[in-house]
Amino acid sequence: MTNHTIFALASAPGRGGVAVFRLSGPRAGEVLTALTGRALPPARMAMRVRLAHGGEDIDDGLALYFPAPRSFTGEEVVELHVHGGRAVAAALSDALVELGLRPAEPGEFSKRAFLGGKLDLTRAEAIADLVDAETSAQRRQALRQLDGGLARLADGWRSGIIRALALMEAVIDFSDEGVPDGLVDTVGGLVTALISDMDRHLGEGRRGERLRDGIHIAILGAPNAGKSSLLNRLAGREAAIVSATAGTTRDVIEIHLDLQGWPVVVADTAGLRDAAEDIEAEGIRRALAKAEAADLKLAVFDASQSELDGPTLSMVDGDALVVLNKMDLAGPLPDQINGRPVLAVSARNGHGLDRLLAVLTEEVSNRFATASAPALTRARHRSAVEDCVALLRRFDPQAEIELAAEDLRQAAGAIGRITGRVEVDELLDVVFREFCIGK
Numbered sequence: 001m002t003n004h005t006i007f008a009l010a011s012a013p014g015r016g017g018v019a020v021f022r023l024s025g026p027r028a029g030e031v032l033t034a035l036t037g038r039a040l041p042p043a044r045m046a047m048r049v050r051l052a053h054g055g056e057d058i059d060d061g062l063a064l065y066f067p068a069p070r071s072f073t074g075e076e077v078v079e080l081h082v083h084g085g086r087a088v089a090a091a092l093s094d095a096l097v098e099l100g101l102r103p104a105e106p107g108e109f110s111k112r113a114f115l116g117g118k119l120d121l122t123r124a125e126a127i128a129d130l131v132d133a134e135t136s137a138q139r140r141q142a143l144r145q146l147d148g149g150l151a152r153l154a155d156g157w158r159s160g161i162i163r164a165l166a167l168m169e170a171v172i173d174f175s176d177e178g179v180p181d182g183l184v185d186t187v188g189g190l191v192t193a194l195i196s197d198m199d200r201h202l203g204e205g206r207r208g209e210r211l212r213d214g215i216h217i218a219i220l221g222a223p224n225a226g227k228s229s230l231l232n233r234l235a236g237r238e239a240a241i242v243s244a245t246a247g248t249t250r251d252v253i254e255i256h257l258d259l260q261g262w263p264v265v266v267a268d269t270a271g272l273r274d275a276a277e278d279i280e281a282e283g284i285r286r287a288l289a290k291a292e293a294a295d296l297k298l299a300v301f302d303a304s305q306s307e308l309d310g311p312t313l314s315m316v317d318g319d320a321l322v323v324l325n326k327m328d329l330a331g332p333l334p335d336q337i338n339g340r341p342v343l344a345v346s347a348r349n350g351h352g353l354d355r356l357l358a359v360l361t362e363e364v365s366n367r368f369a370t371a372s373a374p375a376l377t378r379a380r381h382r383s384a385v386e387d388c389v390a391l392l393r394r395f396d397p398q399a400e401i402e403l404a405a406e407d408l409r410q411a412a413g414a415i416g417r418i419t420g421r422v423e424v425d426e427l428l429d430v431v432f433r434e435f436c437i438g439k
Helices: 028-036 086-098 108-115 121-132 136-146 149-173 183-202 207-213 227-235 278-293 353-368 379-394 401-419 425-432
Strands: 006-009 016-024 047-053 056-066 077-084 215-221 253-259 262-268 296-302 320-325 340-344
Touching: 006 086, 006 108, 016 028, 016 086, 016 108, 028 047, 028 056, 028 077, 047 086, 056 086, 077 086, 108 121, 121 136, 121 149, 121 401, 136 149, 136 207, 136 262, 149 183, 149 379, 149 401, 183 379, 207 262, 207 353, 207 379, 215 227, 215 278, 215 353, 227 253, 227 262, 227 296, 227 320, 227 353, 253 353, 262 353, 296 353, 320 353, 340 353, 379 401
Parallel strands: 215 262, 215 296, 296 320, 320 340
Antiparallel strands: 006 016, 016 077, 047 056, 056 077, 253 262
């Protein structure tokens, strides 16, 4: 695939017990021999080695050799397991450069695996998602994709389109030899079924993308309703400044939570009221924008007040959980507000927080658990399916038959972008530039 042999620190940088260096390319085995002064170890077996260069010892560690093509990238691959000190990593990196190796670019190992036919694009993306996964739900989704679930789905769609295209080509090529009656109707049925299946996945409300990126929740309410105190309770730390002075929060403050495996981003926002100054007005504008973009809202009211806050009340809809804070200072509380059940809490002493977290977790789970696995996990997957569906809807077997076949041909190319069954260099750059070094 390339004449360059690359290397990278594949483990996390910094001080640690073990550091793993990965080499890939035609000179990987040669460089291992140069560093150890020994013959290559048996394939895929760890061998203890003394690494040295320029007459100076570098470290005592382990080496593994993976001959091509039975390796992650399909090229010669070497892994060096050394002690995880910064000085060791620096010395080994310097030695590899002096031996003519090039530091890898982000995602270059996975890109070479793709180019070598070891991975399709969806599996390559799943590797990046596994590295970035912070919750169990994200991990499970990435593993399903790594196991090939999304690739099989996309390949199944593509195979269906190619079958329909083959039938259309038969009608074109053998029209004079008598093709079976109803062949065009068969193609129409295939296309209709494909559209229905793709629409079902598109109709999931971007659940796979939301699970991968985190589900966004905005805390809204009047000044001094206790939004920042509630955020701090949810975070388990002092993430936001709490003050008796109204309007303390001027900007959006975000925290990341793991709700029983669901990744959640909770945003504290400026209090909703008629702003007294420009800075507060900008904070309120950002609060409203955050509410508009959020997947869920926590509408927080001050239960100690005799009347409900009007601006916050206007935010209570089907995407809102109603929270009455300061229950320790209030009398009898309503069961519902704007048709939504009330969750009574005290951010000061923590009463009601367990119930709020349980309801919030249930709401997130019900809304964003993928109804059909595998899920479309990236915007580019959804875009490819949308483009494919548009072309399939344009397909008209009763129109000019060559044009109808061309629509199918373009639809197959559109869905092929998911797994990489098209040659588009720009697409590869978009996918692999998100990777960390050494993957």
